[in-house]
Amino acid sequence: xxxxxxxxxxxxxxxxxxxxxxxxxxxxxxxxxxxxxxxxxxxxxxxxxxxxxxxxxxxxxxxxxxxxxxxxxxxxxxxxxxxxxxxxxxxxxxxxxxxxxxxxxxxxxxxxxxxxxxxxxxxxxxxxxxxxxxxxxxxxxxxxxxxxxxxxxxxxxxxxxxxxxxxxxxxxxxxxxxxxxxxxxxxxxxxxxxxxxxxxxxxxxxxxxxxxxxxxxxxxxxxxxxxxxxxxxxxxxxxxxxxxxxxxxxxxxxxxxxxxxxxxxxxxxxxxxxxxxxxxxxxxxxxxxxxxxxxxxxxxxxxxxxxxxxxxxxxxxxxxxxxxxxxxxxxxxxxxxxxxxxxxxxxxxxxxxxxxxxxxxxxxxxxxxxxxxxxxxxxxxxxxxxxxxxxxxxxxxxxxxxxxxxxxxxxxxxxxxxxxxxxxxxxxxxxxxxxxxxxxxxxxxxxxxxxxxxxxxxxxxxxxxxxxxxxxxxxxxxxxxxxxxxxxxxxxxxxxxxxxxxxxxxxxxxxxxxxxxxxxxxxxxxxxxxxxxxxxxxxxxxxxxxxxxxxxxxxxxxxxxxxxxx
Numbered sequence: 001x002x003x004x005x006x007x008x009x010x011x012x013x014x015x016x017x018x019x020x021x022x023x024x025x026x027x028x029x030x031x032x033x034x035x036x037x038x039x040x041x042x043x044x045x046x047x048x049x050x051x052x053x054x055x056x057x058x059x060x061x062x063x064x065x066x067x068x069x070x071x072x073x074x075x076x077x078x079x080x081x082x083x084x085x086x087x088x089x090x091x092x093x094x095x096x097x098x099x100x101x102x103x104x105x106x107x108x109x110x111x112x113x114x115x116x117x118x119x120x121x122x123x124x125x126x127x128x129x130x131x132x133x134x135x136x137x138x139x140x141x142x143x144x145x146x147x148x149x150x151x152x153x154x155x156x157x158x159x160x161x162x163x164x165x166x167x168x169x170x171x172x173x174x175x176x177x178x179x180x181x182x183x184x185x186x187x188x189x190x191x192x193x194x195x196x197x198x199x200x201x202x203x204x205x206x207x208x209x210x211x212x213x214x215x216x217x218x219x220x221x222x223x224x225x226x227x228x229x230x231x232x233x234x235x236x237x238x239x240x241x242x243x244x245x246x247x248x249x250x251x252x253x254x255x256x257x258x259x260x261x262x263x264x265x266x267x268x269x270x271x272x273x274x275x276x277x278x279x280x281x282x283x284x285x286x287x288x289x290x291x292x293x294x295x296x297x298x299x300x301x302x303x304x305x306x307x308x309x310x311x312x313x314x315x316x317x318x319x320x321x322x323x324x325x326x327x328x329x330x331x332x333x334x335x336x337x338x339x340x341x342x343x344x345x346x347x348x349x350x351x352x353x354x355x356x357x358x359x360x361x362x363x364x365x366x367x368x369x370x371x372x373x374x375x376x377x378x379x380x381x382x383x384x385x386x387x388x389x390x391x392x393x394x395x396x397x398x399x400x401x402x403x404x405x406x407x408x409x410x411x412x413x414x415x416x417x418x419x420x421x422x423x424x425x426x427x428x429x430x431x432x433x434x435x436x437x438x439x440x441x442x443x444x445x446x447x448x449x450x451x452x453x454x455x456x457x458x459x460x461x462x463x464x465x466x467x468x469x470x471x472x473x474x475x476x477x478x479x480x481x482x483x484x485x486x487x488x489x490x491x492x493x494x495x496x497x498x499x500x501x502x503x504x505x506x507x508x509x510x511x512x513x514x515x516x517x518x519x520x521x522x523x524x525x526x527x528x529x530x531x532x533x534x535x536x537x538x539x540x541x542x543x544x545x546x547x548x549x550x551x552x553x554x555x556x557x558x559x560x561x562x563x564x565x566x
Contacts, residue, residue, distance in 0.1 A: 337511015
């Protein structure tokens with residue numbers, strides 16, 4: 001029964017500083033139950049909460065069982081009705097008995113709820129509830145968030161995978177066709193029209209035991225997260241070495257390696273790659289995960305990992321970077337676009353008191369809430385109907401609320417990182433991306449970069465839409481000029497060069513932004529007002545930029561190995 005008390009404690013505790021929900025669970029020293037069990041219970045209960053509230057309220061058990069609270073009843077009824085092994089407690093435990101005394105009534109109300117939704121099976125019911133939740137959160141009720149699978153060309157090819165791992169799959173034309181009648185495990189796939197070697201499959205399909213997954217032949221990576229490497233390298237890359245400046249956990253680094261291998265094989269029929277990738281992360285712990293992912297993907301021969309290296313501390317004139325012509329920059333951001341962000345979910349609770357059971361923690365004072373209250377630790381985006389995605393490299397842990405001041409600080413940091421990249425002597429191509437939906441971190445940063453001294457001196461501009469890789473040219477969602485009362489001074493051509501993804505639409509992605517920068521000029525000197533030559537230099541930091549030094553250190557708790565997935 002400690003499983004349910006631990007879950008209640010996690011859901012009702014004040015938000016802890018730093019780290020995701022999952023990382024805080026695994027680092028907790030107060031849990032008696034397995035962190036994995038607590039995590040699974042909370043996430044699964046959150047998927048069913050509106051239906052469980054309906055069943056519990058209609059059954060009226062909270063009025064009859066004083067030992068139950070709304071939150072505890074929701075967790076217990078979830079396992080009673082939906083878990084394979086039922087409630088994880090002995091048959092004589094008082095709280096299990098408090099639920100099972102009403103099992104006929106609970107089952108009857110559950111059946112009525114299913115009939116009201118015209119669902120013949122549990123999978124159909126789960127899909128109906130998912131749509132209700134999305135509609136309540138303002139997202140498209142028919143939105144599908146598939147499992148995205150990227151083929152790793154370092155180890156295999158799309159042709160080979162279609163003959164092996166996906167040989168039994170049926171090809172469909174739309175994301176909606178991946179899931180039919182609520183069955184999330186049927187073998188259907190869609191070849192993505194925008195990103196090469198990317199497949200979408202039904203969200204419930206598990207690849208964890210697949211040989212292709214274990215061998216690094218396929219990588220689970222969200223579609224939007226594939227945009228930056230493809231924007232930078234395109235279909236071919238014969239332009240020199242590459243840098244991934246904010247790389248952990250490593251999906252974008254391994255994607256660059258995959259694109260290099262494919263381009264080389266297409267051009268010469270051979271798989272030897274001359275370009276090298278230098279990849280780094282400011283956290284030494286996260287850099288270990290980066291190295292592990294690079295090794296599993298088979299990219300050790302062309303990727304050098306600089307462990308614990310802050311990109312802003314690099315000297316662009318260092319001889320190691322003399323051949324670097326392309327840089328990928330995906331710095332810390334607000335994460336406001338992440339679907340299914342790994343935070344404590346908001347649960348809709350049944351009507352009743354929400355006191356913490358006395359037996360769960362000795363000495364705690366019971367606190368009553370108003371009827372119909374929820375345990376409200378809100379996420380910024382709707383919970384996705386897929387399995388929870390692991391921590392993304394963009395997720396900057398912070399105790400600060402997501403205010404305009406916070407966004408401005410992030411914008412300062414992001415601008416510093418990209419303008420630092422502009423000063424690499426041989427650099428000609430850069431991609432900048434965030435998993436944010438906020439203009440302050442996206443189009444505004446683009447404007448600030450273009451206005452920087454180094455961009456003006458060296459002839460940097462936004463990569464035009466007609467210069468982008470063929471798949472990305474077809475992407476319809478482009479940069480925005482206005483957000484509320486905020487606007488940005490970018491030309492239509494520059495806005496067309498910015499790509500946007502929006503959570504909750506019918507494209508199956510979270511919120512994301514990516515833009516490419518290219519350099520037309522090669523003048524590495526400038527002339528000041530006195531006519532004297534000035535050497536190339538990075539832009540000086542403003543006072544407000546100095547506040548961001550601490551934000552380069554991301555939370556090391558979030559570095560638990562999760563496999564290949566964004």
